[in-house]
Amino acid sequence: MPNPVRRTRQREAILAAFDDLPGHPTAEEIHAAVRAALPRISLGTVYRNLEIFVQEGRLRRIAVYGGPARFDCNASPHGHIQCVRCGRVRDVPQSPSPPGALRGARLGGFTILETRHHWLGLCAPCRREERAPSRTGR
Amino acid sequence: MPNPVRRTRQREAILAAFDDLPGHPTAEEIHAAVRAALPRISLGTVYRNLEIFVQEGRLRRIAVYGGPARFDCNASPHGHIQCVRCGRVRDVPQSPSPPGALRGARLGGFTILETRHHWLGLCAPCRREERAPSRTGR
């Protein structure tokens, strides 16, 4: 039986980083945070392990509208709202609505694994910017 | 009054390409398709104009779980289901459910612009692969 996943300091630190990072960090952000504990950890290691954690189901990759991938450590069912201006993502509690019961069902030829709700919006800082565009805006 | 958007062959061809491309093409796929009509069009031009069309609301950028950005020409409200294995995206008619009425509301500090439904799943070809992994699989 091949491929037992080993416990390494790097992997522990990556998962631990989610406690410090609010929201849904990118690989770069996780790398920066983990460096506080393991200064020599490489970005490649972070990417490799994030991918493994996603495969294992310990993390999720979030659906984003452009920009780098973002990761989510929150196991409870929830949706996301993303700012169309700056990309920031925030959790939204997801009611276990009817569609939530669809796991295993067929939809357009696909077998459903998960249902998620998504919103597009403007976060508070960007809302202000849109109203009073500054020289740095858009 | 600055910045009138001009009508160019490149822009027309990019929008026209969506008629030939099923699903939700990436910039590369659009570029390849448009080249049939305009062999010298550059990928940069495609990216630049896709961005403009999104700003104008003529196209949408789709939320994806990794991989290149995908674009959507379908104006009617609908959600997407994406294959976790190959990234393929398919439209799913979206019922004008309660959350659809939220435009303008506040959610977690964000102002909602749009509500979308998302599913993660396995497309038919990938479902087969998962059952009978081939030497090329995963």
Place this chain on the structure above:
DNA sequence: GTGTCTGCAAAATATTTGCAAATTT
């Protein structure tokens, strides 16, 4: 004619991968 738009090439950003050395079991 004026200002926008394009193609090209280079830059910037994001992610993956090969490999020798280090680490885990």
Place this chain on the structure above:
DNA sequence: AAATTTGCAAATATTTTGCAGACAC
């Protein structure tokens, strides 16, 4: 000791940008 994992660096992949000439109005 055997096999996986890491750091590093290079390779890929994706997207953006500067600029001179072409094009739309």
